[in-house]
Amino acid sequence: NAGVTQTPKFQVLKTGQSMTLQCAQDMNHNSMYWYRQDPGMGLRLIYYSASEGTTDKGEVPNGYNVSRLNKREFSLRLESAAPSQTSVYFCASSEGVRARDGYTFGSGTRLTVV
Amino acid sequence: AQSVTQLDSQVPVFEEAPVELRCNYSSSVSVYLFWYVQYPNQGLQLLLKYLSGSTLVKGINGFEAEFNKSQTSFHLRKPSVHISDTAEYFCAVTPISGGYNKLIFGAGTRLAVHP
Numbered sequence: 570n571a572g573v574t575q576t577p578k579f580q581v582l583k584t585g586q587s588m589t590l591q592c593a594q595d596m597n598h599n600s601m602y603w604y605r606q607d608p609g610m611g612l613r614l615i616y617y618s619a620s621e622g623t624t625d626k627g628e629v630p631n632g633y634n635v636s637r638l639n640k641r642e643f644s645l646r647l648e649s650a651a652p653s654q655t656s657v658y659f660c661a662s663s664e665g666v667r668a669r670d671g672y673t674f675g676s677g678t679r680l681t682v683v
Numbered sequence: 684a685q686s687v688t689q690l691d692s693q694v695p696v697f698e699e700a701p702v703e704l705r706c707n708y709s710s711s712v713s714v715y716l717f718w719y720v721q722y723p724n725q726g727l728q729l730l731l732k733y734l735s736g737s738t739l740v741k742g743i744n745g746f747e748a749e750f751n752k753s754q755t756s757f758h759l760r761k762p763s764v765h766i767s768d769t770a771e772y773f774c775a776v777t778p779i780s781g782g783y784n785k786l787i788f789g790a791g792t793r794l795a796v797h798p
Contacts, residue, residue: 573726602785609692611773611790612727627785659726668777668786669734671717674726 571595575660575675582650582682590645590678592660600663601643602627602672603635605656612659618643650682685710685776687789695795698766704759704792706774714776716757717786718748721771730772733757744768769796 576591594601599620604612614627616635624635632654634646643662647654657679661672690705708714715734719727731742738750748759757774774789 604788609790612788614785617785661727669715669732671719671729671732671775672727672786674719674728676726 573660573662573673573675575658575678577678578676579679580681582647582680584651584682586650587646587648588650589647590658590660590680591642592644592675593642594660594662594673595641596662596664596673597640598662598664598673599640600665600668601637602661602663603633603643603645604659604661605629606659606677607656615645615658647680650680652682654680655682656680685714685778685787687774687776687787689772689774689789689792691792692790693793693795695797696764697797699763701762702760702764702768702794704772704774704794706757706759706789708755708757708774708776710755710776710778713779715779716748716750717775717777718742718746718757718759719773719775719788720744721773721791723770727773730759764794764796766796766798768794770794 573594602617603615613629618624618637621640636644660675663672686709688707696702717732718730721727733740733750741747771791771793775786
């Protein structure tokens with residue numbers, strides 16, 4: 570019963586490098602989300618996908634792109650990493666349009682950009 | 684638009700003492716309310732939620748929260764904390780109506796339980 574799986578768990582990048590954070594859920598959820606967590610700022614929404622085939626910007630989308638590859642997978646790409654993108658990234662999913670059951674979160678990816 | 688304010692960034696408490704973590708929200712529409720817990724180096728887990736009905740909601744690990752509509756608050760309480768409750772706690776809301784079901788989170792409260 571995996572839930573939401575994120576890879577990798579840790580990553581160090583040099584400024585300007587690119588990488589893709591992977592997320593997969595096995596709960597047949599329709600909606601998926603990418604958040605970043607920074608000290609004292611809580612969780613901020615980067616992008617979300619309300620359903621397969623759709624993606625929308627959240628609160629802090631600059632410097633990121635996303636792909637909803639299929640119903641299970643939602644990836645986050647950093648095209649040219651910057652030190653300001655050092656953060657912990659969380660993927661989450663929810664069953665439907667209304668978050669009555671809240672979200673199920675992955676265990677996070679800790680990214681450091683040097 | 685919605686916003687969530689967690690009034691304390693850190694709450695130190697001794698083991699077996701009671702604790703209250705405060706959460707206020709702002710919204711022009713009705714909302715669902717949630718509390719999440721994040722243990723060190725882990726993702727967020729749902730503690731409890733308020734959807735409708737009784738304003739006192741019980742969750743996992745002995746936590747409970749009370750919804751107060753007039754004060755737009757959803758404070759989290761536990762009568763007797765354990766060392767294992769040391770974690771960061773997040774309050775969140777989402778509008779009941781509207782096109783998107785995004786959760787809006789507060790900045791978090793770090794609960795430190797001391798022996």
